[in-house]
Amino acid sequence: QVQLQESGPGLVKPSETLSLTCTVSGGSIISSDYYWGWIRQPPGKGLEWVGTIYYSGSTYYHPSLNGRLAMSVDTSRNQFSLKLSSVSAADTAVYFCARTRVYPTTAGNNYFFDTWGQGTLVTVSS
Amino acid sequence: QSVLTQPPSTSGTPGQRVTISCSGSSSNIKINTVTWYQQLPGTAPKLLIYSTNQRPSGVPDRFSGSKSGTSASLAISGLQSEDEADYYCAAWDDRLDGLYVFGTGTKVTVL
Numbered sequence: 239q240v241q242l243q244e245s246g247p248g249l250v251k252p253s254e255t256l257s258l259t260c261t262v263s264g265g266s267i268i269s270s271d272y273y274w275g276w277i278r279q280p281p282g283k284g285l286e287w288v289g290t291i292y293y294s295g296s297t298y299y300h301p302s303l304n305g306r307l308a309m310s311v312d313t314s315r316n317q318f319s320l321k322l323s324s325v326s327a328a329d330t331a332v333y334f335c336a337r338t339r340v341y342p343t344t345a346g347n348n349y350f351f352d353t354w355g356q357g358t359l360v361t362v363s364s
Numbered sequence: 365q366s367v368l369t370q371p372p373s374t375s376g377t378p379g380q381r382v383t384i385s386c387s388g389s390s391s392n393i394k395i396n397t398v399t400w401y402q403q404l405p406g407t408a409p410k411l412l413i414y415s416t417n418q419r420p421s422g423v424p425d426r427f428s429g430s431k432s433g434t435s436a437s438l439a440i441s442g443l444q445s446e447d448e449a450d451y452y453c454a455a456w457d458d459r460l461d462g463l464y465v466f467g468t469g470t471k472v473t474v475l
Contacts, residue, residue, distance in 0.1 A: 275464075277409075284366060285401075285409065285452055287464035301460050334408055346396035348415050349456040349464055354408040 240265035242335050242355035250329075250362050256322040260335030260355060267316045268293045273338040274311070274318045275351060278331035281359075286331075290338055291318055325362045332357040367392065368453050368467035375473040376443045384470045386436040386453035392465055396456045398436040400429055403450040412451070413438065440472070448474045 246258035260274070267274065276288035289299040291309045299307045303322065311318040322329060336351035369387040376382040386398065400413035411420050413429035416436065426447075428439045436455075440447055453467035 284469045285454075285466040287466065290464075298462065300463055339414070343397065343415065345416065347456045347458075348397045350399040350411060350414045350454070351401075351409070352411050352414070352420065354410070357408050 240337060240353055242337065242353060244333060244335050244355045244358040246358060246360070248359060248361060250325055250360060251364050252326055252362055253324055256325050256329060256360055256362070257319065258333055258335075258358065258360070259317050259319045262316045262318075262337075267311065267318065268313050271339070273340050275336050275338040276309070276320050277334045277336060277351065277354075278329075279334070279357075280328075280331045288320065288322075288333070290340075327362050330360065330362045332359050366468045367457065367465045368455065370451075370453060370467040370470045372468070373471040373473065375475055376440075377475045378443055378445060380443045381439060381441045382443055382472060383440075384438045384451055384453075384472070386438070386467050388434050388436070388455060388465075390434060391459045392434075392455040392457040393431055393436050394434045395458060398429060398431050399454045400427075400438045401452045401454065403452065405449070409452065443472075443474055445474045448472060 241263045243261045250256045273290045273292050275290040279285050289309050291297050297309050306323045308321045334357045335355045337353040340349050397416045401409040402412045403409040417429045426442050451470045457465045
C-alpha cells in the first residue's frame with residue numbers, strides 16, 4: 239500500500255524560497271498509471287491545487303503560481319519536490335502531496351488524488 | 365479563488381439523507397468528470413467519489429455522486445455521526461493550459 243510523507247522547513251521568511259519533498263513508499267514513483275501532485279490549504283480555508291509532475295519530469299502548474307513554482311522528481315530516491323520562490327504570508331498553508339490518477343474517458347478527463355500524505359504546515363513569517 | 369461553488373454548510377440528523385451541490389461551468393464539470401473528497405477534522409482529505417459516480421474500495425455505498433450539465437451533487441444517505449466532515453468537489457478545468465479546481469467546501473454537521 240503506497241504511502242506519502244511530506245518533509246521540509248515549517249517556517250520560511252518572506253521573499254525566500256519554500257522547499258518541500260514528498261517521499262513515496264510502498265510503490266514506485268516510476269509508473270505509467272500515476273502522476274504526483276501538491277495541494278495546499280491555508281489555515282481555516284479550502285483546498286488549492288498547486289501543481290503536478292510525472293516521473294518523466296513533465297510538469298503542470300497552477301497558472302497563478304507560474305513563474306514562482308518549480309517541481310522536480312528524483313526517481314532514485316522515490317521522491318518528488320516543490321520549490322516556491324518569493325513567498326509571502328499568502329503562501330502560508332498546510333501542503334499535501336498526493337498520488338494522482340489522470341486519464342481520458344468518454345465522459346471527459348478523469349483527474350483525482352487517490353492517496354494523500356498527512357500534510358505539513360508551512361508558515362511564512364519573519 | 366475557487367471556481368466551483370458549494371453551500372458553506374448543511375446538516376441532518378442520523379439516518380437522514382443530505383445532498384451537497386457543486387456548481388461549475390462549461391469548462392470544468394460540463395465536460396470532465398467530478399471528484400469528491402471528505403476531510404475529517406485535522407486530517408488529510410480522502411478520496412470519496414471519482415469519475416463522477418464511482419466509489420473507491422472501502423467507501424460505503426451510502427455515498428453517491430452525480431452530475432447534470434454544469435452542476436454535480438454528492439448524496440449521503442443514512443447519515444452517520446462519523447460523516448461529520450468537510451466535503452469538497454473538484455474537476456479538471458480546460459481553461460488556459462488547464463488546471464485542477466476545487467469547490468469552496470461544505471461543512472456537514474450531524475445533529
